[in-house]
Amino acid sequence: MGELAIQTKGLHKSYRTLRGTRVAVDQLDLEVPVGGVHGFLGPNGSGKTTTIRMLLGLCRPSHGTMHLLGRPVPHHLPQVMGHIGAVVERPRFFPNFSGRLNLELQAQAAGVDRARVETVLKQVGLAERANDAYRNYSLGMQQRLAVAGTLLKDPQLLIFDEPTNGLDPAGIHEVRETIRDLGREGRTVLVSSHILSEVEQIADTVTIIGRGRMLASGRVVDLLGARASRMRVQVDDPTRAAQLLVGDGLAVTLDGPALLVEGATDPARITRLLAGHQLYLRELVASRRDLESVYLELTDRHDLRPGDGPGIRLPPLPATARAQEN
Ligand SMILES: Nc1ncnc2c1ncn2[C@@H]1O[C@H](COP(=O)(O)OP(=O)(O)O)[C@@H](O)[C@H]1O
Ligand SMILES: [Mg+2]
CATH class of the missing domain: 3.30.70.100 (Alpha-Beta Plaits)
Structure with missing residues (x-):
């Protein structure tokens, strides 16, 4: 179990609505290997945020099991939360305080040494603008400050829900580079997006979902190779x-x-x-088909009905991808 940073089995979430029940996440078996960037891809409404919220204990699954860093959650969430950083909603910072002061306040609240603030500011490339008021930051800088906040506790696992939403191309580029660097440090980063090109260049492994169901999962290279040329x-x-x-x-x-x-x-x-x-x-x-066409094809054509089976499943992640950091 130690080789997977995130694992869900039969994870399911349905909401009761006026017109009956709506299945947001459908029997999802998510496997994220330790180390590197894992793209969590799916069109809008496909269940990415719901999955992430369940993992973080922000909402309760209808059924299914989840493990984070080898521990069952939500039961062991208090033990693992110290090793996990997440940005799920738009971060809230004090607009008139500097980026540095905002982080110092966060560090204090989390019981983290203030010296970490300088380290994480450098890590996300904000050291030079750390004294500027938060309100003067671009959206990309705001998002990177949020990422810096998650790094204060030096977490093994980072979870970012659509971190590039609403950013301009420059901001997208900045955030992407930051995430790529985190993956290279040996951390595990789960990053969700509905836009494939945003994760294609930084992800080592991906999971593609549609309507709450798994469509494909595996290493990016295998996903491309699995297609006929x-x-x-x-x-x-x-x-x-x-x-x-x-x-x-x-x-x-x-x-x-x-x-x-x-x-x-x-x-x-x-x-x-x-x-x-x-x-x-x-x-x-x-x-050679790129991941974009694989993605569009999968998410377009998967008009699956309940009981149709788990969709396309690529070979399991190879032992090498899983065994890092053991
Ligand atoms: N609180 C809720 N009540 C009812 N339906 C919800 C709720 N939250 C999400 N949904 C539905 O669940 C599905 C998945 O949503 P979501 O997880 O936000 O998708 P994504 O993050 O991939 O865009 C959507 O159909 C959405 O409308
Ligand atoms: Mg979402």
Whole structure:
């Protein structure tokens, strides 16, 4: 159990509404390995905040079990909370106090040595602006100050719910860099987002959910690799080429003057086949699918009904990804 920072089993939350019950989180088995950044992805309303609130004891699951840092929660929450930092809602700071003073007050309230304030200010890149009033901070700086606040206790596990919401591109970049650095220090960071590109570049592992259900989970590299590769092919006679490729068991679609060929991992197979019929390639580009298209495809097409099973499940996280810091 020590190898997972976060683990849920059959986590479920339904709300009673005027029109019946609404399932916010549906039998979710979340596994976040120790160390690195784990992206928690899903469209708006897919249950990310509800999951995070349950993990932090802010709302109660309908059923299911949860472990944080190997301890069952909410039962052991008092013991583990000292090792966890989280930003779930917009942080509240005193607008007229400096960033530093705000953190000093937080440190005092948490019983943390004031010397930590300087360390965490540096860690989030705010040391130079620490004396400015909080109200003069950009949104990105405000968010980084919130992250600094969570670092005061030097936590092993950090949980950030959509930390880049409402930020401009510069702010998004700042927060992203900060989170990436935290992951590299060997901490575990769970970061939720509905925008894939925001976590794609910083996440080592991801979980994708839709309508409260797990759609995919695993290492980012595996998630991309698990998809069939696609080639873009241009020849003088695309119709004839398409017939040949389809005849060879490949899926082909027209894309303007080009053909998109699915399912061929070896470009030589296409070259050989077409050249054998005097069709010579003018272009052959392997377009490796990015996570964005995987994400859109999964979240678009997963019109699952209850009882349909757990959706697509990638191979479990490899032992190496799990065993860090043991
Ligand atoms: N307190 C609540 N009462 C009723 N429904 C809720 C409540 N909180 C969340 N929901 C519903 O649960 C679903 C998941 O919401 P949420 O966890 O906020 O999603 P996300 O954070 O991924 O946008 C949504 O359909 C939302 O409307
Ligand atoms: Mg949310």
